[in-house]
Every structure is written in C-alpha cells, then in structure tokens.
Amino acid sequence: DIPMPLDMREAIESYWYKISDLLGTEFNHAFWQQNTPHRSTYPACRAGLIARDQGKEEQMNLKIQEAYYLNAMNPSDTSVLCQLAEDIGFEKEQFETDLHSDITRKRLHDEIRFARSIGGNSFPSWILVKDQQAMQLPLDYQDHRAALTIIEDAFAS
Structure with a gap:
C-alpha cells in the first residue's frame, strides 16, 4: 500500500509515451492524475492466481490491463480487482477473501521464488x-x- 514515489511515477508515465510512440499502443494518461499509484503489482498478481484456478487467468489479465492502461483504474486497489473479478463471473466477497488469504500470498511468493530461480x-x-x-x-x-x-x-x- 506504499504510494509510488513521484520520480517513479514520472518514469513509468514516460515509458507509456515511449511505448505509444514506438508501437502505437493506446494509454489513458488520466490514470496518473486520477489515482494514487502503488509500487506493488502483487494484488493484481494474486488476482491472476485466483483466476487461474477457475480457468480464467487470461480473462483476468486482460481485464486488469484494460482497467489500468485504458480505463485509468488502479489495479493495486482491492475494490478494482474485485469488480473486475465479478465482471468475469466471480462472487465478489469470496474473491476478496481469497485475494487476501495467506494461501494466495504464499502461492505468489512461491511463484516469485521460482521465477527468480530460473533467472x-x-x-x-x-x-x-x-x-x-x-x-x-x-x-x-x-x-x-x-x-x-x-x-x-x-x-x-
């Protein structure tokens, strides 16, 4: 829940402009004015893990990307992730419980550990x-x- 430092915010927003110029990718830059970005992508990653269990990981990843890049919604916020989950068929309250569970947190840390172990x-x-x-x-x-x-x-x- 740590807000992103201003220099990091400015750097990431500048990457959006570079990517847009290079590849034509669309971004909604209002995100940076309408939200308090956080440093952690862990909540969104945990949402992806929960969706994977139901065969909906690709749907969740797409919803998170659309929310963040196009709709200026903050995927670090539990309320945003729960709404996206509900949009693809999850029961909102259960999803929120799973999102913050120790089991889901451990799964994410196990995946991070594995990713680091292979470079x-x-x-x-x-x-x-x-x-x-x-x-x-x-x-x-x-x-x-x-x-x-x-x-x-x-x-x-």
Missing part, C-alpha cells in the same frame, strides 16, 4: 525452460524473430 529477475522476463534448462529470451517488442529463432533451435535438437 527471471527483471520485468518483464521471457524464459524458455526445456529439459530443466532455463534460458532467457531477448525481448524486442518490434521484432520477434530473434526469440523465435532461439525457440525453434531449442526444439529442433
């Missing part, structure tokens, strides 16, 4: 695991070919 130390990270070997793939939002070549080579052998 996922930056955000975003894209890691291919094959035959219990992990390799970080290059992130290039304009050209997927380098990553695709590594994936194809890994599975050709």
Whole structure:
C-alpha cells in the first residue's frame, strides 16, 4: 500500500509515451492524475492466481490491463480487482477473501521464488525452460524473430 514515489511515477508515465510512440499502443494518461499509484503489482498478481484456478487467468489479465492502461483504474486497489473479478463471473466477497488469504500470498511468493530461480529477475522476463534448462529470451517488442529463432533451435535438437 506504499504510494509510488513521484520520480517513479514520472518514469513509468514516460515509458507509456515511449511505448505509444514506438508501437502505437493506446494509454489513458488520466490514470496518473486520477489515482494514487502503488509500487506493488502483487494484488493484481494474486488476482491472476485466483483466476487461474477457475480457468480464467487470461480473462483476468486482460481485464486488469484494460482497467489500468485504458480505463485509468488502479489495479493495486482491492475494490478494482474485485469488480473486475465479478465482471468475469466471480462472487465478489469470496474473491476478496481469497485475494487476501495467506494461501494466495504464499502461492505468489512461491511463484516469485521460482521465477527468480530460473533467472527471471527483471520485468518483464521471457524464459524458455526445456529439459530443466532455463534460458532467457531477448525481448524486442518490434521484432520477434530473434526469440523465435532461439525457440525453434531449442526444439529442433
């Protein structure tokens, strides 16, 4: 629940402009005036874990992204996440209970620990695991070919 420092807010908003200029991605910059951004994405990650259990992780991820980037809603806020969950068919009160449960918190920490154990130390990270070997793939939002070549080579052998 720690508010994001002003310098971090300004940096992230500047990334939105760069991404928009580079890729044409749409952002609602009103988010930065209408909300108190928080440093943690953990609430949204926990929401994704709960949705995964019901086969709705992709739906939840899309709802969170739309809320944040397009609708200027704060995905760090429990009320926002509960509304999004209700929109995709969850019972709001139960979702809120699950969102704050020790079990869900532990699951998230286990996933973070796993991600770090295979080299996922930056955000975003894209890691291919094959035959219990992990390799970080290059992130290039304009050209997927380098990553695709590594994936194809890994599975050709």
